[in-house]
Amino acid sequence: MKIAVDAxxxxxxxxxxxxxxxxxxxxxxxxxxxxxxxxxxxxxxLASEGDIPSNITIEHxxxxxxxxxxxxxxxxxxRNSSLVVCGQLVKSGRADATISAGNTGAAMAVAALDLGRIxxxxxxxxxxxxxxxxxxxxxxxxxxxxxCSPQNLLQFxxxxxIYAEKVMGVAxxxxxxxxxxxxxxxxxxxxxTTYALLESRPLNFIGNVEGKDVFEHAAxxxxxxxxxxxxxxxxxxxxxxxxxxxxxxxxxxxxxxTVEALGPPMKRLLSKIDYAETGGAPLLGVNGVSFISHGRxxxxxxxxxxxxxxxxxGTDYVSTVRDAVPTxxxxxx
Numbered sequence: 571m572k573i574a575v576d577a578x579x580x581x582x583x584x585x586x587x588x589x590x591x592x593x594x595x596x597x598x599x600x601x602x603x604x605x606x607x608x609x610x611x612x613x614x615x616l617a618s619e620g621d622i623p624s625n626i627t628i629e630h631x632x633x634x635x636x637x638x639x640x641x642x643x644x645x646x647x648x649r650n651s652s653l654v655v656c657g658q659l660v661k662s663g664r665a666d667a668t669i670s671a672g673n674t675g676a677a678m679a680v681a682a683l684d685l686g687r688i689x690x691x692x693x694x695x696x697x698x699x700x701x702x703x704x705x706x707x708x709x710x711x712x713x714x715x716x717x718c719s720p721q722n723l724l725q726f727x728x729x730x731x732i733y734a735e736k737v738m739g740v741a742x743x744x745x746x747x748x749x750x751x752x753x754x755x756x757x758x759x760x761x762x763t764t765y766a767l768l769e770s771r772p773l774n775f776i777g778n779v780e781g782k783d784v785f786e787h788a789a790x791x792x793x794x795x796x797x798x799x800x801x802x803x804x805x806x807x808x809x810x811x812x813x814x815x816x817x818x819x820x821x822x823x824x825x826x827x828t829v830e831a832l833g834p835p836m837k838r839l840l841s842k843i844d845y846a847e848t849g850g851a852p853l854l855g856v857n858g859v860s861f862i863s864h865g866r867x868x869x870x871x872x873x874x875x876x877x878x879x880x881x882x883x884g885t886d887y888v889s890t891v892r893d894a895v896p897t898x899x900x901x902x903x
Contacts, residue, residue, distance in 0.1 A: 571666050571884065572604060572659075572664065573666065573668070573880055574655075574656040574668040575604065575605055575668075575669055575670075576607065576656050576672050577608075577652060578611075578631075578672065579652065579653055580866070581637075581866050583671065583672070584608070587867075589872075590871070591873070593873045598880075599625055606652045607634070607652040612628055613628070629655060633649075633650045635653045635676045636673065639676065642675075661858065667860070667861065667880065669862075669863060678714055678862070680860075681860040682856060685857045687855055691725055693725075694714060695710050695729060696714045696854075696862060697852050697853075698799070699848045701842045703786055707785075707791070708730050708738065709794070710794075712799045716796050720763040723747070725855070727745050727768055727771070728891070729855050729891060730745065731745055732890050734790050734791050736885045737852075737882045744776045745776065745791045746777065746778065746788055746792050747765055747792075748784070748792050748798055749779065751780065752779075754777065761778070779792055817832075848875075849872065849873065850863035850878055850879070851863075857888065859882045859887075
């Protein structure tokens, strides 16, 4: 298994990216990690981290797609950038998956243009894993597509359902449609039409799911347009951080230096709501495994993303989607 990592992507690259990659390489000798980017900068960071395991390699590039670059334009013009080369490594078969904490739009453009969409899938979607009271829920789309058609949401449901089953190990995953009410007639034209489509397909569709129900694990896969999904995702992250801030204040008021000092239960709580535990979100619907991480990712999040990408690459998720799309698309209400 080989994972191509954009060493120059993210707010804390290459230092934190290299540290995260090293931690995984040291724990799993069967996994090869290809650090893609400026070789001199990568080697300088590696030199400060002690012994370098043999399963760390470097692919030199001399261009970087910056956070402020226009995604599509940058991908076309900077063909020797670390982000683009990561995608090329997967397309050529030299790597099994790619991850980047860099420009999200550019990472999506690379996946769509270089890896290509799976035939029959109109738009790739970001699938974010949300912590809930009873395990993780997969949110599709978490921000790739602001404006969607009912057919887009139908395809997101298929992508999420197969990913939940193949990669997350959920048998017959329950698919819910994010809405403002549980009744079938609730919502706008998009959700009403999508509801009818989802009912007509061979999915374990359980109906509408309200925002308050998502974190109760009302469904294994929650489908929505990228606008609503990103608002839900960012709000959830902000609430989690707010809770940690309140707990820290209370811990200090009680004479404790950190929240973790409050004991094992508190440590378990913090790990459940820490986005770094997941590390990244897969871009579903493309011909390859591509993970997108937070731009502010540090070593822990990068390491988590690498493990998640390796796990996804070890399944037949992409081929399963490719085989399922023709039959799924033939179904009609």
